[in-house]
Amino acid sequence: GQQLNQSPQSMFIQEGEDVSMNCTSSSIFNTWLWYKQDPGEGPVLLIALYKAGELTSNGRLTAQFGITRKDSFLNISASIPSDVGIYFCAGQLKGKLIFGQGTELSVKP
């Protein structure tokens, strides 16, 4: 079946540093989504990307929909302690969402 490879699996960074994570797939998607999940909660949508090449920002977050439609990245600038959590990419095709394995982010104050 379809698979998304998300990397890195985990990151330990200092507050104020920039963060980058990405997802790749052998499949083409119509939409790329980035979610953040806090412990014991459901995923919360951060950014949605609808067109190949699209670059979208949401505050300190920036994400891009790869030109080939098979990849996407998420950047977080000037990280703060509340950025801690698990970040998931998801590719969407015909209404079904396929998730990456997640990137667990830890931020040291």
Add this chain to the structure above:
Amino acid sequence: EADIYQTPRYLVIGTGKKITLECSQTMGHDKMYWYQQDPGMELHLIHYSYGVNSTEKGDLSSESTVSRIRTEHFPLTLESARPSHTSQYLCASSARNNSPLHFGNGTRLTVT
């Protein structure tokens, strides 16, 4: 923003019990989904529905069943719970194809 509610938040039950996890959304979304997630792991689609009286199995095989009698309600049932069913179950809805999914807070199920 979608309002989607799951109950209970936490459930601990014994093996062999029948349980129903509730999911309701107030946005009139046609599409609803159930995902299963082990702690810190990726989400796996187990059921989805594109509207009333429509239900389909997802990519991950599950012994649970679902029903969609009303647009706003998409309950998931386990006829006989087993320890292997211990997991977090997340419900989601979306307005249309390629619209983002909005998730509930999940039900964390423990079967002893």
